[in-house]
Amino acid sequence: MSPTREEQHWMYRNMVTSRRFEEAIAKIYFEGKSPAFNMANGPIPGEMHLSDGQEPVAVGVCAHLTPEDVVTATHRPHHQAIAKGVDLDKMAAEIFGKKTGLSGGRGGHMHLFDDDVNFACSGIIAQGMGPAVGAALSRKMQGKPGVAVAFVGEGAVNQGGWHEAMNLAAVWNLPFICVVEDNGWGISVSKETASSIGSHADRAAAYGIPGKRIEGNDPYAIFEAAGEAIARARAGEGPSLLECETYRLAGHFMGDAEAYRPEGEKDALFEKDPIPKMRERLLADGAASEAELNAIEEDSAARVDAAITFARESDDAAPEDALTAVFAA
Amino acid sequence: MTKPNERKLTIARAMAEATAQEMRIDPSVFVMGEDIGPLGGVYGNTRGLIEEFGAERIRDTPISETAFIGAAVGAAQDGMRPVVELMFVDFFGVCFDAIYNLMAKNIYFSGGNVKVPMVLMTSTGGGYSDGGQHSQCLYGTFAHLPGMKVVAPSNAYDAKGLMTAAMRDDSPVVYMYHKGLQGMGWLGTEAGATVHVPEEPYTLEIGKAKVVREGKDVSIVSCGMGVHNALKAAKKLEAQGVSAEVVDLVSLVPLDRETIRASVAKTGRLIVVDEDYMSYGLSGEIIASVTEHDISALKAAPKRVAFPDVPIPFARVMEQFCLPNPDKIVAAWDQMQAA
Structure with missing residues (x-):
């Protein structure tokens, strides 16, 4: 299954929006953090995990999803949130800790929740798995349409909770897809150091479900594999496991010196930046004109600017609101 | 002495009755846990449920507390009202992230935009020489962490009312029942816990001593x-x-x-x-x-x-x-x- 022209444009648009968003966040993040870097300072305090380079996975999967489908994301959630259709204004405001943020500033960038598009996060490795499996169970029990996708990193596959959730999804034949974003690094520990096998897709055999590894950080190939897995889940045929090779063009978090990377690795990754690659392919395939791509890029930049402006101009969270919303109203 | 209109129940039976009555009127309520199906729960609190509601709504799980408690959180956020059982509270060590980082925090992290209506039943207490990994209460551990309501009934009347209230609550409720009060003969039972329980459903206000x-x-x-x-x-x-x-x-x-x-x-x-x-x-x-x-x-x-x-x-x-x-x-x- 290949993406239609419209789907290709949607994918490119979301990849560009995601990248422009990360670039904007990266720039603002360092405001107030120099000359001395103190994570607590500036308009965006705290840890910041950027998704530059990993956009193909988010768009290749989310191109098949509707708002009613469920996604659980990780500590590195921005590209997934954007591709799932999370409100960009509220998301930006949340990252700034503003009153108008998704949770009014209670969550922050690792805890983005948008109930309108069934998007949730956990900042703990592999712990989005259980809730996604549970959402899939809920849909099956209610006879309601929708699938659940858990995005995790390749490091999460070594967590016990990952295996528990995979087994549960398989033994109950749930409409669930686990998408592993293999960026090769768990903070500073390489996949080779941490994992006993090369392709985590092979682990699907342990649960008697289909598993597929997609090489090359290729949005078209990811689209195709995700389309099959999601169609399978929608047809009631059960869960699937996908591992997508991707590239972390940023550090683990902002401020990461990345001394653990082999020399030259990052330069090589930037050579393979998926956004210019997709642009070239769209033009080569005749799937988009230069003018169309320019328009998409301008729209994306404007959309991000508007979200950042909304966030900056919003009121700070009220300190005393910290004491509310612990329990359901 | 039992008065003519009195009906004494154990806590186990009171919990099962409350669950059955709620399941009859609310299709979103279902039960998940280890040995809660044909066995009826190690402590009897799901006895009879699978016969009435079947294996779809009374789900025996693999021994995977992280997965099924995490799944309950996801199902709760998606409109269901799961009742899950952590067989012994002592087992929290293998699954606490799902409890205190997901179940207890997702309402807050969403600014109140999602609800997490779920009940986590768990057995507590010792006194029957089950050793240090099957006898704890851990009230303070659970009550210390924000985002979970915590109840601990002392008798069957309260047990039924709390169970119904917990299932109707839009926030997560940890329901800590004491093994020595449960009415399981093989554990020895405090007689004072087995009291009159009205047949009709009722709720007890959570947060009221x-x-x-x-x-x-x-x-x-x-x-x-x-x-x-x-x-x-x-x-x-x-x-x-x-x-x-x-x-x-x-x-x-x-x-x-x-x-x-x-x-x-x-x-x-x-x-x-x-x-x-x-x-x-x-x-x-x-x-x-x-x-x-x-x-x-x-x-x-x-x-x-x-x-x-x-x-x-x-x-x-x-x-x-x-x-x-x-x-x-x-x-x-x-x-x-x-x-």
Whole structure:
């Protein structure tokens, strides 16, 4: 299954929006953090995990999803949130800790929740798995349409909770897809150091479900594999496991010196930046004109600017609101 | 003695009845856990449910607490009302992230935009020589962490009302039932826990304590099994001419501080009985709730009868030495007088 022209444009648009968003966040993040870097300072305090380079996975999967489908994301959630259709204004405001943020500033960038598009996060490795499996169970029990996708990193596959959730999804034949974003690094520990096998897709055999590894950080190939897995889940045929090779063009978090990377690795990754690659392919395939791509890029930049402006101009969270919303109203 | 219109139930049966009644009227309620299907729960609290509701809504799970408690969170956020069982509270160590980082925090992280209507049932308590990984209470551990309501019934009437209230709550409720009160013959059962339970559904307000015995000389505050120890101690004290009031907390979160303070304001003395570990827990919290509010209410330094800060030992004599009992409560009163 290949993406239609419209789907290709949607994918490119979301990849560009995601990248422009990360670039904007990266720039603002360092405001107030120099000359001395103190994570607590500036308009965006705290840890910041950027998704530059990993956009193909988010768009290749989310191109098949509707708002009613469920996604659980990780500590590195921005590209997934954007591709799932999370409100960009509220998301930006949340990252700034503003009153108008998704949770009014209670969550922050690792805890983005948008109930309108069934998007949730956990900042703990592999712990989005259980809730996604549970959402899939809920849909099956209610006879309601929708699938659940858990995005995790390749490091999460070594967590016990990952295996528990995979087994549960398989033994109950749930409409669930686990998408592993293999960026090769768990903070500073390489996949080779941490994992006993090369392709985590092979682990699907342990649960008697289909598993597929997609090489090359290729949005078209990811689209195709995700389309099959999601169609399978929608047809009631059960869960699937996908591992997508991707590239972390940023550090683990902002401020990461990345001394653990082999020399030259990052330069090589930037050579393979998926956004210019997709642009070239769209033009080569005749799937988009230069003018169309320019328009998409301008729209994306404007959309991000508007979200950042909304966030900056919003009121700070009220300190005393910290004491509310612990329990359901 | 049973009156003609009385129907005595064990806590186990009261919990199962509440669950069945709610499942009949609310299709979003379902039960997940280990051995909760044909076995009916190791502690009997899901007995009879699979026969009525089938394996789709009464789901035996693999031994995967992280997965199925995490799944309950996701199902709850998606419109279901799961009731899940952590067979022994001691097992929380293998799945606490799903409990305190997901179940307890997702409402807050969403700014209240998602609800997490789920019940986490779990068995507590020792006294039957099951060793240090199957006998704890851990009330303080759960009650300490924000975002979870915590209830701990002492009798079947409260158990049914709390169970129904918990299933109807839009926030997560940890339902801690004591094995020694459950009415399972093989565990030995506190007779006082098996009481009249109305057949019709009803709810008990979560966060409301009860004065279960009125008195004027000392307030004995506890929950679960501790309430029965307190009531037995009160009888012994009565024989000495001492009038003890007994407060059953019923809920640990929210904690009904007003009822505790009102009782101590009346009696001027406080003994807290807690089967959980002594330090950094329930007993300290209750004493602080009184003393930080109005220390002049106290005529004597408060006392606590709690499990010492050691893992729960196996040998019967060692475990019984550590557990609270009525004599220890009477001794606490005596020490209060001697001071």
